[in-house]
Amino acid sequence: MKNGPRIIVNSDVLAPAAMALLEARGADVRQLGTHASEAEMIAAVSEAPTHGILVRSTKITPAVYDAAPDLCVVSKHGVGYDNIDVAAAKARGIAVLRAHGANARSVAELALAMTISLLRYVRPLDVALREGRWAQSAFAGRELSGSKLGIVGCGAVGSSLVALCRPFGLDLRIYDPYLAPEAVPEGVGRFHAFDELLAWADIVTLHCPLTQETDRMIDAAALARMPKGSFLVNAGRGPLVDDVALVAALESGHLAGAALDTFVVEPPAADHPLWKQKNVIFTPHIGGSTRQSMERVAVQAVENIFCILDGQAPPARCVVG
Template sequence: MIALLAEHQADAVIVRLVDRIDDGILKASPRLKLVHKHGAGTNDIDVAAAQALGIPVLAAVGANAHSVAEHALALMFALVKDMRRQDAFVRGGGWAEKAYRGGELRGRTLGLVGFGLIARNLARMALAIGMRVQAYDPFAPDDAFADGAVRATDLDALFATSDVLSLHCPLTEDTRNLVNARTLGLMKPSALLINTARGEVVDEPALCAALAAGTIAGAGLDTFAPEPPAPDNPLWQLDTVILSPHIGGVTEEARGEVSLITCGNVIAFLKGESVPPRFFVRG
């Protein structure tokens, strides 16, 4: 990639699937003015290094928010309805109405860690089906809670009181392994964990141990650390887990929206036109 940037003297870089955009890549083209993520997460970009060079980093924030929110809700439904085991039971020739009994999300409390666009979309969906919603995000403005979600001010209390805990925070040093043996121990034995954020937010060995011990009832995971998971990952052996291959935001609708936003922002920036502030990544 360094050779490619140097050869073409790139003015902008659109990042989709790379290991890491680091200082060496950023310095490959003296003309580089902009780095734009074709997506929302920027943990594969050294944002601080870019900003030190005067190169802004942008992301297509919100383009796949509805898609990821729907995916989180789908994982919630699959778990509470016990769909994995019911499907396997019928495929194995079983047919007994009382073999597996699912539950309802209605009346349960959804806890959201992070309250950005994805979480707010999910909150509206959850409220519509009769769930109570509480969210912890010290950076979210008060008007984000206007639709009926309650602001939580204590993260430990959020873990302890939620029937479903869904992760929507960025990966930072503060959120790495946020879900660990201690915080899992705060959760109800009947609680479900949903992760459509970043895999590193969850301490996977601690989660596997908690699921095996019945500390919590189940988990729906769209992200892992590392990706893809190793063939001997203990998650494969747990029938209380629903897994998907980091595709929460990968729908035809979302991919098109991400591309339109990304290309539109790059063109506008290079033409000297204004780009909405929400797309700029803070250091």
């Protein structure tokens, strides 16, 4: 019989190092599938007094809190926390934490890989070869060197992307209204108006959280401000981009391509018009899914839980709300 705190783990597989931390503390772990429903979460927290939730994808709502009167902490296995009702948690004295920065390098690497693939038309060339066409001269790609890359959001991921891009000779500029002046990476320009970055950049890449302010920040008007032939990369949150407007910009030829790791609805419908677009790269929300990143995130998420349960102050960067 476990004599430690009861922790719900919303993950099919948790990194062994994180499981070892839970076992070392004698935690009574109840594991749910990564995509467990809200109803399944409510049932799990209702089975016995529950002290912590380590959550990946399941929505954590007031109904979950009400079913777990002993709950002290919700710890996100990741960075984005739009699936957690933070205001309702705060009203009940429940801490909400995230693994800030733990997956930044992995997400930034994916964004860079997608950007290079877009500029070199990797997807349409791959499709052409599979269809028996030797399209060697059909697509003239472009180099990163000399291109203008606009990074929206310069937190842990955005600043990691800056570091990765430096050797490529890009002109790098950022837009982040909440970034302190001293935190702007050295040698990187800063726009104070979002529209100015959109009009300037050859490539726009999104690395900001989903809030009321950023929801559909890339809409039809924003896309129209981007130069004809430019590219969009979204490795942030799906609803940052109005997918209907994105399809229109791609079909008209205004955008030369896009890369999406996240979507408004996940997974997108099988008949979504995005699938018909040619120079678009899709990945199933795996920006942080490397072996190294998954271990760092899981360990940080578990450590965050025990900071709260032990009455210690968690790292300030991990505190939400």
